[in-house]
Amino acid sequence: MFRPEKHGLESDFQLTKFTTHTGCSCKIPQKVLEKYLRGTEIVNKNNDGYLIGSGMDCAVIPLNRHKDYLLVQTVDFFYPMVNDPELLGRIALANVLSDVYAVGVTDFDSVEIIVSTSTSFTEKERDVVISLILKGFQNSLQANGYHKTPIAIRQLKINPWCIIGGIATSVCLREELILPSKAQPGDVLVLTKPLGGQMAMDAHLWQLNQNEKYKSLLSEFSDDDIRETFEIAVKSMTYLNKNAALLMHKYQAHCATDITGFGLLGHAQNLAQFQKQKVLFKIDKLPIIKNVLKFSLLIGQSTKLRSGRSVETSGGLLICLAPDAADKFCRDFEEVTKGEQKSFKIGHVVASIESGAVLCDEVSLIEVNL
Amino acid sequence: MFRPEKHGLESDFQLTKFTTHTGCSCKIPQKVLEKYLRGTEIVNKNNDGYLIGSGMDCAVIPLNRHKDYLLVQTVDFFYPMVNDPELLGRIALANVLSDVYAVGVTDFDSVEIIVSTSTSFTEKERDVVISLILKGFQNSLQANGYHKTPIAIRQLKINPWCIIGGIATSVCLREELILPSKAQPGDVLVLTKPLGGQMAMDAHLWQLNQNEKYKSLLSEFSDDDIRETFEIAVKSMTYLNKNAALLMHKYQAHCATDITGFGLLGHAQNLAQFQKQKVLFKIDKLPIIKNVLKFSLLIGQSTKLRSGRSVETSGGLLICLAPDAADKFCRDFEEVTKGEQKSFKIGHVVASIESGAVLCDEVSLIEVNL
DSSP states (O other), X not given: OOOGXXXXXXXXXXGGGGOSSOBGGGBOOHHHHHHHHTTSOSBXXXXXXXXXXXXXXXXXXXXXXXXXXXXXXXXXXXXXXXXXXXXXXXXXXHHHHHHHHTTTOOOOSXXXXXXXXXXXXXXXXXXXXXXXXXXXXXXXXXXXXXXXXXXXXXXXXXXXXXXXXXXXXXXXXXXXXXXXXXXXXXXEEEESSOBOHXXXXXXXXXXXXXXXXXXXXXXXXXXXXXXXXXXXXXXXXXXXXXXXXXHXXXXXXXXXXXXXXXXXXXXHHHHHHTSSSOEEEEEEEEEEETTHHHHHHHTTOXXXXXXXXXXXXXXXXXXXXXXXXXHHHHHHHXXXXXXXXXXXXXXXXXXXXXXXXXXXXXXXXXXXXX | OOOGGGGTSOTTOOGGXXXXXXXXXXXXXXXXXXXXXXXXXXXXXXXXXXXOOTTSSSEEEEOSSOTTEEEEEEEEEXXXXXXXXXXXXXXXXXXXXXXXXXXXXXXXXXXXXXXXXXXXXXXXXXXXXXXXXXXXXXXXHHHTTOTTSOEEOOOOEEESSOOEEEEEEEEEEGGGOOOSOOOOTTOEXXXXXXXXXXHHHHHHHHHHHTOHHHHHHHTTOOHHHHHHHHHHHHHHHTSOTHHHHHHHHHTTOSXXXXXXXXXXXXXXXXXXXXXXSOEEEEEEEEEEETTHHHHHHHTTOOHHHHXXXXXXSSOOEEEEEOHHHHHHHHHHHHHHTTTSSOOEEEEEEEEOSSOXXXXXXXXXXXXXXX
16 A cells, blocks of 8 residues: 655645546546537548547557558546555556457557646655656556567656556557447347446545545445455456457457446447447446445435446446357456456347437346455 | 637637646656656667657657557647647647657658646637637648548547647658668758747737736837747747658758757757767757847846757757758758748767767857748
């Protein structure tokens, strides 16, 4: 656990206080962006099934001069949602790579870190925080087998809030990708991480700050419970979607997206609307990190979570697979992760007049321990 | 000229007030970053002459799985230094692409815009500003022949300051690049834009705000003079370094870098230290936008400008060429730009014990009108 005083900082130093928009809540709704793009030629919609526009995950672009190859690239950044800078670096890496995993690509030609210090940091705070963020980012890359992938950082910027994110780039042949457009009626929806990570992180911050929300939690939970929930979220959010992407190929997934700032339902809707066929994604199960649902009820802010709209940071992949493939995927996923991670069958795909995603009336809220 | 009231905004709306770090002044000194990278495997130095580390311009990385190709990529962003959002978009584009032009590459497989709204914008201000920034970015791409280059924006972020920047990516064969390492004693240093753009922009803001610095300028200059200087800076800063890059190939340039946040001397030093041979770059001329030197003297802040250390945003390329090639480069540059832009022979390269860049004692300060 990160202890500021061990690094020569004040014991009350909290990285998350250097922003008001933690994690992936720092995105403006896509509809607003789309409004601004009207009348420009800036990409907004897919083109030939290749170029993935602003609603989807990464860019997938045929190279101008070497047309057999596709440039697969994602950029993302956010602001600290945890106080531990090394942990922040690891979550940021998982979050950045996730969009590329969503198209089934697991090799990178380059990973570049985007980071800024905060105008509010002292020099000492900057020294400690930035070094540890970079360390966390790199540690995770190494630990996940990316020894040969060049990681770079071009500059250190300054900003009111501490920015952390990156760019992941892969130049691929067509067959390396699973473009997210082949959902079929009858497919099963599989989600590879539980929901609620953001709130688990928030609860941990309330605990640290002993605020009103924390006091609400204490009516039913102990400090250990809150810490345990936080640890489950850490385990989930630092986990790369790499194995999920590899299994997408093994089980011939039809399409996938990753679950982040627009919540499960938002991303499911984007994915459904991207399909060649008109399909409806019907979600009948929400797997939620242990205790998080109850936390949200205790503080009177459970609506988003219960309706599949909670903002997620570094969430799992939502994948459409044929039914028997989905079963095998889930078993294999638990096996390759040695039981450390779980995936969930959360719904199915039906034919529809208009594409979209909905929560079934009788949705089950499942508590998840990792 | 951008008039806020024409867009339904308050007449005193000024985009530059939404940041305290205008333009490329938002970078932390590279030495600080290098300190943080020690002990990590995050790229800091060149590797096999290919991978350009944190001191230089763009990343140049052999692809993992398709080794004939090199990934050439740059990312940069900054905060508004002009109040006109459409102009800001055009300057941002020129600034982003510049690092790739510095290695002689002029085709892009993808250009991606990074932009954030400000937490301080009203919804209306956001609508106007973001739309116009995007328009400026795209207008400039189109006007410079990049009709087939996909431009994309993935998300609109939120931040205290309005962020504008982007990522430019090109996948190249080796011969398309001029790696910046072949400077020779006897080479001539050519600079393709004058210095002082940032201060010209600042003077225009002082004029708008009628502050003390503006009053200092009025002792010798008229409002028209200040506006004229600003217009020269606009012309320079919106100009893409594309033609310079093309001419680098035509005249077999030995190396180049682009002049931005670390000033002429800072970037010249980085470039010199990157050379295979030990060389000293001796700068004997500083071409400065008309009136800017005098502005800086009148406000008592001329030291950086006179010592070649002024922060530049969207500056020119600094190129090493053989002497006769340098002459032809400069003539050709003026021709292809139809006299709209100028390049300058500003020094020469000598052998040295240690690589570096210096200003000669007898440096000439040249006033430039475009």
